Amino acid sequence: MIYETDRTYTREMNTNDIKSLSEILQDAEVMAAYEHAFSDEEVREWLDKQMRRYEEYDYGMWAVILKKTGEMIGQCGLSVQEVNGEKVLEIGYMLKRKYWHEGYATEAAAGCKRYAFEELDAEEVYSIVRDTNIASMNVAIRNKMTVRCRIIKNYYGIDMPHLAFSIRKVFP
Numbered sequence: 001m002i003y004e005t006d007r008t009y010t011r012e013m014n015t016n017d018i019k020s021l022s023e024i025l026q027d028a029e030v031m032a033a034y035e036h037a038f039s040d041e042e043v044r045e046w047l048d049k050q051m052r053r054y055e056e057y058d059y060g061m062w063a064v065i066l067k068k069t070g071e072m073i074g075q076c077g078l079s080v081q082e083v084n085g086e087k088v089l090e091i092g093y094m095l096k097r098k099y100w101h102e103g104y105a106t107e108a109a110a111g112c113k114r115y116a117f118e119e120l121d122a123e124e125v126y127s128i129v130r131d132t133n134i135a136s137m138n139v140a141i142r143n144k145m146t147v148r149c150r151i152i153k154n155y156y157g158i159d160m161p162h163l164a165f166s167i168r169k170v171f172p
Contacts, residue, residue, distance in 0.1 A: 002062050002077075003119075005111040008104060010062035010076060012054050013047060017063055020072035021047055024094050033130035034155050053079065059120070061092060064108045066099075073099045076108035078116060081128055083151055083164045089116060090126045093139065100135065106142045113143055117169045124168045128153070131161040140165035 002010040013021065024030055025038040025046060038046065053060030061077035074095030081090040091112045093105045109127065116122040127140040128151070145165035152159050 002059075003111045003115045004067075005107045007067055008064050008073070008108055008111075009067060010064055010108065010111070013050055013061070013063045013072075013075065015047070017072055018043065018047060020063070020096075021075070023096050024074060027097055030094060030097055033133045033136070033160075035158060035160070036156050050075075050077075061094075064093075064095070064104065066104075073104060074108065076105070076112050078112065078120075078125075081126065083126065083128065084149060088124070088126045088164075088166070089120075089122050090128055091116070091143070092127070093136070105136075105139045109139050109143045113167065122169065124166050126164055126166040128162050128164050131163055137163065137165070143167065 002012070022043050025043050028037040031037045050060040059078040061075040061079065063072045064074040064076050065071065066073050074093065076091070076093040079090050079092060080087050091109050093109050095105055113125055116125045127143070127145055129136045129140055145167045148164045148166045151162050151164055153162050154160070
């Protein structure tokens with residue numbers, strides 16, 4: 001277990017999670033911010049990338065597990081991203097659509113923020129959100145993040161405007 005919240009816990013993903021991960025990454029509505037639902041090969045590549053991140057950084061996107069059932073309901077975790085030429089630590093999150101609007105993304109993202117501040121001693125964390133993704137913006141806002149800037153990310157040859165939300169660690 002990486003961290004836990006009231007209703008969930010996170011752990012590293014592994015090859016046994018490919019079916020659950022496919023339910024997330026191959027759902028066009030979940031992947032609307034990418035404008036691209038993943039193929040089987042892309043799902044495997046995504047999982048391989050996370051497992052490489054675990055080895056290299058000791059973090060990546062982790063499986064979000066519902067405590068009461070043991071089901072993988074999504075992924076939430078950390079990655080290094082670029083914002084205006086600077087490398088930043090980002091909290092990312094994606095859930096199976098049937099678990100949307102139940103507070104799980106906010107809960108997982110808040111736990112991830114705590115982990116970054118307490119375990120990694122990060123001074124600031126970001127969530128980089130497509131400017132059309134109101135639900136994910138609301139997760140960042142509920143996680144007490146504010147917009148720092150607007151950036152353009154390019155996925156699959158498409159320039160996509162994003163908002164870079166962040167929060168700094170408050171030192172006692």
